[in-house]
Amino acid sequence: MPISRQSPTAFIVYALCLSSSVEARAQPATGGLPPGLEAMLREAHRAERDTVENIAKRLYPAYRQEIDDLIDDIDDAEKARVAHEKVLRGWHGEVSAGASWATGNTRSRGVNLTLDVERKTPNQEHRVTGYLDLASQNGVSNTERWALGYRLRRDFGDSPWFALGSLQYERDRFQGIARRFTEMIGGGYQVIDTDALDLEVSLGPAMRQTRFIDMDNENRFGWAAGAELEYELTDTLKFKETFNAVLDEGNSSFISVTALTSNIYGRISGRVSFTADYESDPSQGAQNLDTRGQVGIELEL
Structure with missing residues (x-):
């Protein structure tokens, strides 16, 4: 189920789901991100994304570079979207x-x-x-x-x-x-x-x-x-x-x-x-x- 852009409770639920995967702390990255992590970051409201990103990096330290690359991709996509919105939006x-x-x-x-x-x-x-x-x-x-x-x-x-x-x-x-x-x-x-x-x-x-x-x-x-x-x-x-x-x-x-x-x-x-x-x-x-x-x-x- 996609994360609601306005519901902070959804982020807590996802964080608890992530915490159940503690074995990821000791596992090296083998390419790609853990299941559900990319969707979580893409669906997160911009104002909450830093919090979600920080939780993800603590739980999956071996994937820090992949997470940073994904955040850059999300930022680029947002800039492209804002370019087509009215001037009072996207601040x-x-x-x-x-x-x-x-x-x-x-x-x-x-x-x-x-x-x-x-x-x-x-x-x-x-x-x-x-x-x-x-x-x-x-x-x-x-x-x-x-x-x-x-x-x-x-x-x-x-x-x-x-x-x-x-x-x-x-x-x-x-x-x-x-x-x-x-x-x-x-x-x-x-x-x-x-x-x-x-x-x-x-x-x-x-x-x-x-x-x-x-x-x-x-x-x-x-x-x-x-x-x-x-x-x-x-x-x-x-x-x-x-x-x-x-x-x-x-x-x-x-x-x-x-x-x-x-x-x-x-x-x-x-x-x-x-x-x-x-x-x-x-x-x-x-x-x-x-x-x-x-x-x-x-x-x-």
Whole structure:
């Protein structure tokens, strides 16, 4: 019976069925996958596939490479299907949320949200990212920053080279930025592309329009550079480092986000991240460097 795309109970049943085949742990792969395993992975809903994949690899360690090859095949088939769907369909990714508070001598509270969703076709990747970070101390707001960005990546077959364009809006009142638009177009290179490790770098010209709270507005040309590293440390633990920079003669910006995500159950994961945000020429009274650590829960969409 095929697995229901909406029923997590079906996955548990299949996992129990797999667990009855414990002798597979000691048996080497002899070609092909164990009966039922391919159907299970193909029928799994995308949001649950990582969990099913992890269970399968633990129960059938000799078939890890075959399982990875099958997942790649499933991903390619999904990209081809998404290419023929409406633009609002085929999106997936993660949203995370965290909060903090303190009482007593100091009363403080804060909330942070992050969004990272994408839509992949055989040659294109549409990606929407964003974050919101608010905090107050003793009833006075001391953090107010948020941003929303869109990136389009265009691949060229199996070539590691790609083209991209991006648009971002951001606001950081305590850094003196009332609003800032950044547009970039350029190219990139996929340095590493394996099942466990991905690394890409990009570079291109950029335009930036900034409205400061207490300084003159700026419209400047510059260069944008970026790098993104994803490393699957284990089946349930992932490391990600994202670095972006915009360089211009007036003010250069650098932002680094380091995150460690561990699966808790199904589509729910725990996330710890550290962000360093640097402005070379901030508005009067603002510091060059902002750092913040966050702990939260991440939900795979």
